[in-house]
Amino acid sequence: VGREQKHKSDRNASKKMASTTFTSEGFDLDAIPDSTNNADVIYEVGGGATVVPTPNKPKIETKTTEAENAATAKSEELKGKGNEEFKAGNYLDAYDYYTDAIEACPGMTGEELMTMKEEFEEQQREKAHARHMLEQEKRRKRSFAERQSRAAGESSTTNAEEEEEEEETEEEQQQPATFQPPPHEHAKQLSVYHCNRAACLLHLQERNDEAINDCTIALLLNPTYVKALIRRMTAYENIDDTESALKDAQAALVIDPKNSNARKNVTRLEKLEKERMEKLKDETIGKLKDLGNSILGNFGLSLDNFNAVKDPNTGSYSISFDNK
DSSP: OHHHHHHHHHHHHHHHHHTOOOOOTTSOGGGSOSOOTTEEEEEOTTSOEEEEEOOOOOOOOOSSOHHHHHHHHHHHHHHHHHHHHHHTTOHHHHHHHHHHHHHHSOSSOHHHHHHHHHHHHHHHHHHHHHHHHHHHHHHHHHHHHHHHHHHTTOOOOOOHHHHHHHHHHHHHHTSOOOOOOOOOTTHHHHHHHHHHHHHHHHHSTTOHHHHHHHHHHHHHHOTTOHHHHHHHHHHHHHTTOHHHHHHHHHHHHHHOTTOHHHHHHHHHHHHHHHHHHHHHHHHHHHHHHHHHHHHHGGGTOOGGGEEEEEOTTTOOEEEEEOOO
């Protein structure tokens, strides 16, 4: 009976402890520092308190500030005014509005991108020149070593596998690098402003080079911008650069195979480029013929004394002399 009463008393005490609500009463609250914003407070049995600081969480900065938002809104407003002037046929006023939109847009400018591109391409040219000079020096050393071997009566053959591996390595190093512009937060908007300004330039007399520059900036910002490719194609064709115009038309068609305008331009420009190459070939042959006649004239001859006949089976030519 005594043990049962004792167990009953212990159970009642446990229930009483479990149902007790914890409070800070009886603890030394004055020991807790005033600033516990970034800390946890642990109350200790006996009246003490320990402050455990929690690590500060890094603040996540927003990508755009209020100033940037205001600037982009202003750019869009200026673009809208430019669109209105363009539709009305006021291309010079539209050009000015698009220029203002470009200048108001935050971030790296198109001119800075072009400068980076030009500097990158200059570095690539310098590297290519250095590789060319190094290859020449290697060939000179190999040629010198072969001459020495022949003079000494030794075999001049070199390790073909090593030479082949060296050539493959050189080819890999010679692969042209392409300029990759840094990311721009407002790339699409800025590309549209430059492309729209290029459209104005195409309507203004003799400003094709500026239009090409604007389209190039637009494509650096947005490489799949078909409208910029078509407008640059037009500018290239205006300055009789049909080769570059055809490349842009073909690039536009690759990006958008269903683009009927790009397809028509590819067909048209391929014909023009073929005609240009034929004309260039005829001009080159004519110049070579004049050069040959000027030399043969010293001997009382001309190219008319030589007949070239093409073999239809092999495609090769046989030349016969006719002393007229």
